[in-house]
Amino acid sequence: MPPSSSELSLVRAQPRILRRLGREANPGDLIFRALAGLFATLVLITLLVMAVQMGHASLPSLRRFGPGFITSTEWDPVRDLFGAAPFIYGTLVSSFLALAIAVPVALGVALFLTELAPTWLRQPLAFVVELLAAIPSVVYGLWGIFALAPFLRDHVEPGLAKSLGFLPFFRGPRQGYGMLAGGIILAIMILPTIASVSREVFRAVPDTYREGALALGATQWESLRDVVLPFARSGLVGAIILGLGRALGETMAVTMVIGNRTEISASLFAPSYTMASVIANEFTEATGDLYLASLAEIGLLLFFVTLLLNIVARLLVWRVAMPSRAK
Amino acid sequence: MNRRGFLFTLLAAQAAWLLLGCHGSEQKPTPASGASGEPAQAGPVSLNGAGATFPYPLYSKWMAEYNRLHPDIMINYQSIGSGGGIRQIQARTVDFGASDAPMTPDEESKAPGKLVHIPTTLGAVVLAYSLGGVPELKLDPEAVAGIFLGSITKWNDPKIAASNAGVNLPNTPVVVAYRSDGSGTTAVFTDYLAKISPEWKDKVGVGKSVKWPIGIGAKGNEGVTGQIKTSPGSVGYVELAYAMQNSLPMAELKNAAGKYVKPDISAITAAAAGVDMPDTLHVSITNPAGETAYPISSFTYLLVYEDAADPVKGKVLADFLWWAVHDGQKLAEPLYYAPLPGPVVGKIEGRLKTLKAAGQVLLSKP
Numbered sequence: 151m152p153p154s155s156s157e158l159s160l161v162r163a164q165p166r167i168l169r170r171l172g173r174e175a176n177p178g179d180l181i182f183r184a185l186a187g188l189f190a191t192l193v194l195i196t197l198l199v200m201a202v203q204m205g206h207a208s209l210p211s212l213r214r215f216g217p218g219f220i221t222s223t224e225w226d227p228v229r230d231l232f233g234a235a236p237f238i239y240g241t242l243v244s245s246f247l248a249l250a251i252a253v254p255v256a257l258g259v260a261l262f263l264t265e266l267a268p269t270w271l272r273q274p275l276a277f278v279v280e281l282l283a284a285i286p287s288v289v290y291g292l293w294g295i296f297a298l299a300p301f302l303r304d305h306v307e308p309g310l311a312k313s314l315g316f317l318p319f320f321r322g323p324r325q326g327y328g329m330l331a332g333g334i335i336l337a338i339m340i341l342p343t344i345a346s347v348s349r350e351v352f353r354a355v356p357d358t359y360r361e362g363a364l365a366l367g368a369t370q371w372e373s374l375r376d377v378v379l380p381f382a383r384s385g386l387v388g389a390i391i392l393g394l395g396r397a398l399g400e401t402m403a404v405t406m407v408i409g410n411r412t413e414i415s416a417s418l419f420a421p422s423y424t425m426a427s428v429i430a431n432e433f434t435e436a437t438g439d440l441y442l443a444s445l446a447e448i449g450l451l452l453f454f455v456t457l458l459l460n461i462v463a464r465l466l467v468w469r470v471a472m473p474s475r476a477k
Numbered sequence: 478m479n480r481r482g483f484l485f486t487l488l489a490a491q492a493a494w495l496l497l498g499c500h501g502s503e504q505k506p507t508p509a510s511g512a513s514g515e516p517a518q519a520g521p522v523s524l525n526g527a528g529a530t531f532p533y534p535l536y537s538k539w540m541a542e543y544n545r546l547h548p549d550i551m552i553n554y555q556s557i558g559s560g561g562g563i564r565q566i567q568a569r570t571v572d573f574g575a576s577d578a579p580m581t582p583d584e585e586s587k588a589p590g591k592l593v594h595i596p597t598t599l600g601a602v603v604l605a606y607s608l609g610g611v612p613e614l615k616l617d618p619e620a621v622a623g624i625f626l627g628s629i630t631k632w633n634d635p636k637i638a639a640s641n642a643g644v645n646l647p648n649t650p651v652v653v654a655y656r657s658d659g660s661g662t663t664a665v666f667t668d669y670l671a672k673i674s675p676e677w678k679d680k681v682g683v684g685k686s687v688k689w690p691i692g693i694g695a696k697g698n699e700g701v702t703g704q705i706k707t708s709p710g711s712v713g714y715v716e717l718a719y720a721m722q723n724s725l726p727m728a729e730l731k732n733a734a735g736k737y738v739k740p741d742i743s744a745i746t747a748a749a750a751g752v753d754m755p756d757t758l759h760v761s762i763t764n765p766a767g768e769t770a771y772p773i774s775s776f777t778y779l780l781v782y783e784d785a786a787d788p789v790k791g792k793v794l795a796d797f798l799w800w801a802v803h804d805g806q807k808l809a810e811p812l813y814y815a816p817l818p819g820p821v822v823g824k825i826e827g828r829l830k831t832l833k834a835a836g837q838v839l840l841s842k843p
Contacts, residue, residue, distance in 0.1 A: 227659075228682035295695075295703040303708070325652060326708065327693045410657030410694025421693050427657075431696065434558030435659025435685045437584060 201453060208447035210439050219447060225412040227432070232444035234451055236412040240329070240422035241455065244404060245397040247333030247418070252341045253390055259341075260348035265374060276349065283342035291406030294335050299326035299407055302334075307419055318416040325409070330418040332408035336400055340393035347392055351385030352378060384467045391463040398456050401426040425452040522793050523551040528562020528575030531661050531716060532777045534812050535598055536575070539805050543797055550793055559661050559685070566592065566780050572790055574780035577661020578685065579759035591783040593832070594759040595798055595825060596776040598806070599749050599815035602666045603740045603773070605725035606712040607705050608632060608647065615640040617731040618764075618772075622674035624651055624712060626681075627691030632710060640731065647710070654704040654713030657694030659685040665775040666714045669763040673772075714773075717745075718813035732772045733764050744771035745815035754824045774815070781832065788834035795832045795839040802826070 205212075211219060211232060222233020259279060263272050303326030310320045355378050363373035379386075401424075409421020410431065425448050436442050526536075533556035540552040557565075559576035566574030567588045579594055604621065606614060616624075620636045623629035629636055633646040656663045664685045671678040681687050695704045698719040705711045705725060712728075717740055720727050729737040738744050748770035752762045764772045779798065785791025802825050806816040817825070832839045 226688040227686045228684040296707055300707045325693060405696050406700060431658040432686050435560040437560045
């Protein structure tokens with residue numbers, strides 16, 4: 151049984167109660183509080199130092215290109231011309247493509263594991279799903295090169311082009327390597343994250359709610375749709391955000407299959423590039439101040455894109471959480 | 478979690494920097510002992526170097542072998558990439574750097590002292606392809622430039638067919654694979670393309686990373702190799718060693734003398750033998766004149782300060798370099814590197830004898 155709301159508020163009110171009882175001066179509590187506070191601040195400081203350092207490192211490029219850096223599609227190290235637009239586009243599209251594929255599957259997996267699967271199957275299946283998260287990304291990348299990309303080229307892309315070729319997303323030469331391969335690899339990699347967090351969220355839905363719905367004559371589908379899913383909504387958004395975060399920052403596996411071309415193309419078959427990939431690809435061999443600064447600025451932009459998406463998601467969670475939990 | 482790859486790269490670089498930096502500050506010049514003025518080596522000495530990944534297999538073999546011969550000398554090499562090697566030797570956080578492409582004048586001017594390029598070995602870039610039923614392919618410069626500029630899109634293009642009489646070339650698309658990561662291999666290959674094609678020189682240029690007119694980027698030699706192996710009709714450039722180890726078919730290229738040459742060790746050494754080595758010891762040997770010369774090969778260099786900060790380390794390094802360009806060359810061929818030709822070694826000998834520390838010449842060779 152989860153704690154009732156009165157129990158929860160009692161726990162939250164503990165510091166206030168202690169203060170009222172005049173027991174604040176306990177040295178053990180004080181030390182613990184200071185220590186925990188220090189650790190919490192450390193995270194903030196690290197984040198701040200990183201942002202400042204990256205900002206400092208990207209100064210030459212900020213000065214040279216200004217805000218045009220974000221919109222320019224030119225990336226030509228030979229001529230010292232740098233622009234981030236293809237990388238921002240590639241990062242966002244591959245990540246959202248990954249979400250579009252992974253979220254329905256992950257929610258299905260999580261629902262099956264908590265609500266529908268026979269009890270003896272739940273643990274082993276959950277274990278296998280979580281095992282996916284333990285595979286190193288370079289292994290995913292190799293699998294992408296040797297299995298996924300050829301499979302997409304020979305079996306998936308021709309079919310898509312034939313049936314959905316009237317859309318701009320499924321046109322052009324079919325090479326296997328490209329945005330579609332990158333999105334699918336990412337989807338597989340974020341699937342376990344979303345699935346296991348969603349599973350925990352579904353498990354937190356009190357059984358009394360389900361029983362209540364069933365007692366009122368709801369079918370299992372109706373109880374899931376009208377009771378379990380709404381209750382779990384804010385938690386699910388959190389799960390998706392975790393997955394998105396992983397997709398935005400994933401480097402190695404994506405680099406190995408996305409085709410690494412600084413082009414913006416509507417077609418999912420076309421090669422693309424991500425922000426994390428270009429840094430991983432070019433940082434070690436970059437010479438020249440402007441080149442290094444531009445790579446640092448890409449890092450800074452990735453930082454901000456991630457931050458921005460997290461803030462938006464947080465706001466989203468608060469909005470959907472409002473009606474169900476009065477604060 | 479998110480940004481993990483990036484953070485990790487940054488942190489690792491930072492950590493390496495700090496470690497090496499601290500190490501660097503520890504090394505105090507040991508005063509030269511003895512009346513002879515010859516720096517004496519007392520106790521074990523360890524040298525640190527960093528740079529190019531391309532010669533790494535050979536360097537690590539050399540360093541292990543040298544340690545076997547001189548048990549109190551430890552030489553460490555980190556293959557962090559030529560760019561990193563140049564940055565670290567500029568900052569004097571390592572005892573020697575390594576780079577596939579020679580330093581630019583701008584980079585040389587940023588170093589606190591005069592840096593010397595020492596050519597150590599020769600490598601080649603080959604055009605590997607996957608084309609079922611075509612075990613041998615000949616390409617002339619026009620065809621190579623056309624493929625990588627994107628003007629040749631089918632394998633049965635007349636420009637390819639012209640030099641492959643009797644070969645049944647398929648009417649399938651040419652899929653170009655290039656290196657997405659910055660690399661000396663790309664620098665050598667684009668240097669060659671710029672020499673054979675004015676259009677390439679104008680439109681694209683030469684560099685470790687360039688804006689490719691066409692194709693798909695794959696990470697590392699292994700990535701390009703993987704892409705060629707899995708995509709029928711693909712062609713890409715890789716180091717000779719990778720193509721050999723993966724038994725990929727390699728195109729024969731028409732050299733400046735008009736002869737078709739297979740990439741092999743002797744053809745690479747031949748490319749270097751015909752070159753007029755300048756006193757700077759760095760020179761491009763792509764598209765050379767020799768009849769038997771393979772057109773896309775290059776030297777790789779170790780970067781050392783002419784005036785060493787530490788006489789003991791300077792002496793050890795100079796001795797090692799002497800050994801590397803002589804006995805060390807015998808270890809090159811099994812690893813698919815080409816030994817330096819005799820005249821080049823002679824030139825390097827002269828340069829090594831000018832290495833000094835605190836005004837004292839380090840090598841006492843005849």
